[in-house]
Amino acid sequence: MGVALGLKKDELKNAKEYVNEVLALVKKKNPGETEFHQAVEEVLHSLIPIIAKHPVYMDNGILERLTEPERLITFSVPWVDDNGKTHVNRGFRVQFNSALGPYKGGLRFHPSVNASIVKFLGFEQILKNSLTGQPLGAGKGGSDFDPKGKSDGEIMRFTQSFATELNKHIGPDIDIPAGDTGVGAREIGFMFGQMKRLRGAYEAGILTGKGLEYGGSLVRKEATGYGTVYFLNEMLKDAGLSLNGKRVTVSGSGNVSIYAMEKAAESGATIVACSDSDGYIYDPSGIEIATVKRIKEEEGKRISEYLKTHPGAEYHSGCSGIWSLPCDIALPCATQNEIDENDAQMLVKNHVLAVAEGANMPSTKAAKDLFVKNNVLFAPAKAANAGGVAVSSLEMAQNSMRLRWTFEEVDQHLQKIMKNIYQETKKASEEYGYPGDLSVGANLAGFKRVADALVSQGVV
Ligand code: GLU
Numbered sequence: 001m002g003v004a005l006g007l008k009k010d011e012l013k014n015a016k017e018y019v020n021e022v023l024a025l026v027k028k029k030n031p032g033e034t035e036f037h038q039a040v041e042e043v044l045h046s047l048i049p050i051i052a053k054h055p056v057y058m059d060n061g062i063l064e065r066l067t068e069p070e071r072l073i074t075f076s077v078p079w080v081d082d083n084g085k086t087h088v089n090r091g092f093r094v095q096f097n098s099a100l101g102p103y104k105g106g107l108r109f110h111p112s113v114n115a116s117i118v119k120f121l122g123f124e125q126i127l128k129n130s131l132t133g134q135p136l137g138a139g140k141g142g143s144d145f146d147p148k149g150k151s152d153g154e155i156m157r158f159t160q161s162f163a164t165e166l167n168k169h170i171g172p173d174i175d176i177p178a179g180d181t182g183v184g185a186r187e188i189g190f191m192f193g194q195m196k197r198l199r200g201a202y203e204a205g206i207l208t209g210k211g212l213e214y215g216g217s218l219v220r221k222e223a224t225g226y227g228t229v230y231f232l233n234e235m236l237k238d239a240g241l242s243l244n245g246k247r248v249t250v251s252g253s254g255n256v257s258i259y260a261m262e263k264a265a266e267s268g269a270t271i272v273a274c275s276d277s278d279g280y281i282y283d284p285s286g287i288e289i290a291t292v293k294r295i296k297e298e299e300g301k302r303i304s305e306y307l308k309t310h311p312g313a314e315y316h317s318g319c320s321g322i323w324s325l326p327c328d329i330a331l332p333c334a335t336q337n338e339i340d341e342n343d344a345q346m347l348v349k350n351h352v353l354a355v356a357e358g359a360n361m362p363s364t365k366a367a368k369d370l371f372v373k374n375n376v377l378f379a380p381a382k383a384a385n386a387g388g389v390a391v392s393s394l395e396m397a398q399n400s401m402r403l404r405w406t407f408e409e410v411d412q413h414l415q416k417i418m419k420n421i422y423q424e425t426k427k428a429s430e431e432y433g434y435p436g437d438l439s440v441g442a443n444l445a446g447f448k449r450v451a452d453a454l455v456s457q458g459v460v
Contacts, residue, residue: 005432005433007052011052014055014058015048016048019044019047019048022044022063022064023040023041025064030116033115034116035119035120035361036119036120036123038337038361038365039123041365042368042439043123043127043447044063046434046440046443046444047443049432049444050432050447050448050451054451057451060454060455061459062451062454062455065459066126066447066451066454069095069096069097069122070095070096070097071094072118073092073093073094073095073141073169075091075092075165076088077165078161079161080157082151089145089158090144091142091143091165091166092113092115092118092142093139093141093175093177094118094119094139094141096123096125096137096140097450099137099450099454100129100130100450100453101135101137102173102175103174103176104138104176104178104393105122105138105140105141105177105178105389106121106141106177106178106183106388106389107142107179107180108140108141108142108143108181109142109143109146109147109182109187110142110144110145110146110181110182111144111145113143117142117336118140118141118142119140120336122139122140124381125139126446126450127382127450128381128382128383128385128389130447130450131424131425131442131445131446132393132421133417133420133421134389134390134417135393136393140180143158143162145182147182152186155190159190159194160193160194162191163191163198164194164198167199171203171206172204172206176205176208176392176396177191177207177208178207178389178392179255184209185209185211185221188210189210189211191207192206192207192214195207205399205400208220208392209221209392209395215395215398217394217404218404218405218406218407218410219394219414220388220392220410221255221259223388223390223391223392223414225255225256225258225259225260225262225263225333227384227385227386227387227417228260228357228385229243229260229267230387230414230419231387231418232329232331232354232384233267234419234422235356235377235379235422235438236377238426241353242268243264243269246353247270247272247326247327247329248270248271248272248327248329248331249271249274249323249325249331250273250331250333251275251280251319251323251333251359252276252333252334252335252358252359253276253295253303254296254333256358256359256388257274257334258296260331260358261289262289264329265286265289270285270286271287271289272284272287272327273325273327274287274292274303275322275334276296276302277319278302278303278304278317278319279318280303280318280319280322281306281315282313282322283310283314287310288310291306291309291310319338320338320343323346324346324350325350326351327350327352328351328353329352329353329355330347330354330355330356331356331357332355332358332359333362335360336360336361337363338359339363339364340364340367341364341366341367341370343367344367344371354377354379355379356378357380357384358381358385359381359385360381362381368439372436372437378437378439380438380439380442382442383422383425383438383441383442383446386417386418390417390418394413394414421442424445425438425442426438426441427445428441428444428445429441432444
């Protein structure tokens, strides 16, 4: 470390001490928030060479400022179910950092949502949004509400109650939420309708991921999955490889997963497996994506339904077994920490060539280290899945201009942005002495832009 930069031992030692001090502070201030600690720890360790090279960051307390959310809002979300029973969930919005633009990031409805989860997601979002090159600060939010098994009426009443409170804190130049796990076009629609009534104004730019009829952007739905594959294609090309003829395992079957499968198949790959939170399907001859789309997007059913029309495929309950299947390329597109060291070992044993993260932080640190050690090409989440938020930014631009771009125009922008993220990430990894480690490269490149903006904007 630091060799490529000609750093002195003292400079590196000071930077290491500073990083460790801030890490200890983060752990003390946010006790028990393991996911948040995990995300911060991984990023901060990789920043040591850039901190050592630019003492101005230490002098300006950049790491303390980056790891402390500018604002964390929690609120109660009361709602009434179809039987007239009242429930109360907890709502969150973390407005993490506004150095580069208004707070921007999705909302997650899932029983696992708590302060640690929203802070880890919000923290990752700072560097991800920075990597897009768009004028975006970072935020994240959601609720511990479980949408599974709820009726449309229940989803609407819960979402309207959530939106009523969240509305007080957002705006096109303040904070622009979007979707994430459990929040798609339906929920964004309910939120938009409620906020429009509360605001007494039609401000299209208060949310992204809107329906195409009322200010949404073409390609937004596909953007995260497509973007992950665009990034993957760049990474493979650089290594003299391509997706053509490769067997690809994609976890999840939500928005990210479906469009990652679609784009990978378009590039000549065979999708051999995908999953939901109950289990996974496996078909070495290739999964029919149109069927997965119908089951998940139109019918809202479980992935096990797939066997009704494709009896030759296999269904296995439980999710983690998906990584024991032989494949050339793995695309984790479900959730955080879904690939642990054990899973990574199985993938390596089966000679996986590349892993590209469509979900947020799907690989544990130990899993990532194992991939890098074994020369598996690795595309880290904050770079590889930035296409979603990048197209959200394009949706905001179209809303401000009050016009609409074609599918091809938005897709061209997305491809350019993903190529650029790949180049910047690679460049930073080489410049700071970590060639081949895009995780470190993404952290460094994302950090530099935010840190420089924070220095320029001063304190107080
Ligand atoms: N939830 C997505 C993400 O993790 C998209 C956020 C957005 O579009 O604001 O980046």
